[in-house]
Amino acid sequence: MKPEEQYWNPVLETLPREKLQQFQLKKFKNILKWAYENSPFYRSLYKSAGLEPGDIRTADDIVKVPKTEKSMLREAQGREPYPYGSILSVPIEQVTEYRQTSGTTGQPVYHPETWQDWEWSAESWAYALYAYGYRDYDRVFLPFGYSVNIAFWAGHYGAEKIGCEVVPGGVLDTEARILKMKEIRATAFMATPTYILGMADTARKLGLDPAKDLYIKKITAAGEPGACVPATKKRMEEAWGAKVYDQVGATEIGHWGFECQAQAGLHVLEAFHLVEIEDVETGANITEPGKRGSMVITTFDRFAHPCIRFDSKDVIEWSPVERCECGRTFRLLKGGVVGRADDITKVKGVLLAPTAIEEVVRDIPELGDEYEVIVTKKGDIDDITLKVEIAPDFKRNASAIEQKLVQQLRLKTGLRYNLEFHDYGTLPRYDVKAKRFKDLRHKE
């Protein structure tokens, strides 16, 4: 295959590591200087730290730049120029799109896009979609709400940029979306892992087998960690008879990571971002594989609302694979985004990531897709309850399923749970991002 048939940009995607790092340093300096000169928020932050853009000369100097986090963005907004406040780094007349974060972790962050920044968003998605195999002959269905949240908006324009035929499935309900996908023979779609599984469930209720009666060959999964949880990916791929590719991004950051067809981990889109992994306890920069930390990320070339050394709270780790078989030199993360630093919590003295529970539940075929975890406190002792559904046709095997679940949970998470088995279809269903992990300890 010719390089230009394999990569959206064969030059950047296979750039030797040394040159890629030079490229990143140049880009980092540029955005730092831009933010210092154009954003009162960043100028004030850097002046308080005694830092000027010229102080950053080498890659080792980058850690001197103060980090930012979501609470700082929230604090800076809601003032003039309204509503973006002092982070805005272009005249407000140049803002052509309004977006906001989903508000999962609190007050939404407002995000301005200039026409150029929006073009950047589509461009960054084009890298990922092309890697998944989206081409101009694909008919791509977008089953999301086309609302104020960024969701799959940039996916729409990224697919359009590649030349795909894009079908907006905005206000349709799930049944209507499935019927439309069947009617027009859509070959690809994009959704959260929760919704990908939920749509398959709805299709089956309509008497359709998504793997046989629809025409989907590629699915982009974003918005939640699921596509890098092996058991969840397997469920999605089997349900749809299609390849499922993980895609990660955030409103403040833009799209920053994707799986290639080798599916050996998540490639960081390093031509557009600098990713650092910080040890949550010591703050040290983790450069070697096998150690998890919190992601600190810088976005290059997105100018209206710069994102510089943003502590995203995503928990990630570098992969031991030095060179992916796809030929890309962009570094790989093992298992994608493993969780969020906010979500990883100590229960009964054991560090618990909700994705570990998901891996256990979804790896037991007799259990349904949905589950719910509730952590409470009884006196001074943590108490953890896991609610699951038994899939239709397996009710008679409940005790054997319970035994398997207890064993696997003990093995994979080191904890004992109160288990609740519910009838299939009775646990909450979600259309976009699921809220399956509920830590109620601080509220009691």
Place this chain on the structure above:
Amino acid sequence: MVKEYKIEDMAEKIRLLKKTAAELKRISGGIQAVDRNVDRILASVKMLEINIGDLVDISGDDS
């Protein structure tokens, strides 16, 4: 990457596109139908810079 691409040549054409677009805007006399479409062209040109133009002399410092 085994295949060699004409990075310098492409970068030069991108510079020319940018210069031409800016010149068009300069002589537009404020016609919005020209200015706004030039802005869109320049946004696309920026993507060409990101993909190709910025690779020229990557060890240099353009700050």
